[in-house]
Amino acid sequence: MIRKNSVVVLATGLIFVASAAAHAGPKGSGSSRASGGTDGPDITAGVSRVQITGGAGGGGSKETVKLTPQNSNWEPPACWYEPKTSPKEVKETIESLEPPKRKPKKEKESGTIFDDLEDSNQDIADAVSKQAANAYKDYYQIDKYKKHLDEEGKGMFWEGVKNPDRKDDPEADKCSQHAYWVPEGEKPKDVPLAVSPKVLAEYAYERLPIPRTEISMNPEGRQTVNLDTWVWADKAKFKPVSVTASLDNPELSVTTTATPVSLTLEPGTENARVFPASGKCTDLGEPYKRGKKDRTPPCGVRYLRATGESGSYPLKATLTWKVSWTSTDGDGESLPSGSFSTTRDVTVKEIQSIVRD
Incomplete structure (x- = not known):
């Protein structure tokens, strides 16, 4: 057995x-x-x-x-x-x-x-x-x-x-x-x-090291009815990023690059105005600095109604990246632009007078 x-x-x-x-x-x-x-x-x-x-x-x-x-x-x-x-x-x-080839089986007089x-x-x-x-x-x-x-x-x-x-x-x-x-x-x-170079470029698209979308706001924290809020993305963080895809044999090398081009704002309520009116801010907006309080923000939002103590508006910010590729043999072209969004809950209060630096 x-x-x-x-x-x-x-x-x-x-x-x-x-x-x-x-x-x-x-x-x-x-x-x-x-x-x-x-x-x-x-x-x-x-x-x-x-x-x-x-x-x-x-x-x-x-x-x-x-x-x-x-x-x-x-x-x-x-x-x-x-x-x-x-x-x-x-x-x-x-x-x-x-x-492996095996020898032909022979007749056995007795086998188990x-x-x-x-x-x-x-x-x-x-x-x-x-x-x-x-x-x-x-x-x-x-x-x-x-x-x-x-x-x-x-x-x-x-x-x-x-x-x-x-x-x-x-x-x-x-x-x-x-x-x-x-x-x-x-x-x-x-x-x-x-x-091909184009296949490598498209494959590299998914490997682009895109940082998560983050925005800065002024004023920070709670917003105020009818007060313009400046919104922008940090250009020191959001800058062109590249990925290179290559093969040794055949020798192919392609670099795919994404460049941030615009920041789009959706205030999360109809009771708001965005700047510009399309909500699409070119050049990622502009940081607020002292002395700009009387200027209309190039990228921002103005809420027209308070949210109440327990409510908030979902402010959505979408960063759009232009994508293109170049190869060592001189070829290159654009790929579809891409985007990534983030949402920040914003509370808005009502106040009669404000002081802003």
Whole structure:
């Protein structure tokens, strides 16, 4: 009985190893496949080789936020194809998955049930290994590109990678069907969604280290009916920020830059006036200084009715950022502007006379 259990465990282990091989990427070459897997005949590639510098990371941080594109129909790419695996690695992976050839079975005059069970489990393990090898052959389109498997240094297989922020988006599955062969030094001609300067720029969009929107007000604290409140954003804090996305091979480098351009105010009540009348303040407003009390604020609000002791108005401030990109080859263009908002609860009191510095 002990031997029988051992055989079953061995067979289970062989099946697990063979199945795991279908999820593993080729060794070497820096094709980092921290994730990946098979789904029927398809294999999804894992981590991108795109390097990000100056960014906020996948989920940002406590100090930074992601922009909301003003074009609601625009999204960064869900996936793209990039060079990932060398011919040598593809060849070695497939060879490692192919089950070894076994000698033909001979007729046995007498055998035990354990011998038969061991043979059966080995047949299952070989079948699983062969299935994994066939999945790789299909993914790398070996029937089409077989002649390139011995052409080390003459090209790379381009594979689909998913934007980690959109990996569960059905759009990301558009890059998981097959790998494509691209000769060294040539631009991909028939590769859908191939990595490009624009793809890198759009990917970097989500990594822009945008500081949270904060505003300064004068007067601070409670506001007063019919008294103009100056509102502005600190230009020392809100200044252009950039992220660079790059690949070593092919050599691509793109810098995406966001520049704060306007501050928009929504007072949270109809009983208010905003300055300017559109509520959109260019140049992020102007700090209040002594001697400006008789001037109309270039960016501000005037409340016309008190909130009462227990109430408040939600003053919403939205900072808009203009976004564009440039590349080392001279290309560049604009991307959709983005914004981030903050809301401050404002209480307004009524008073007959005020004194203001």
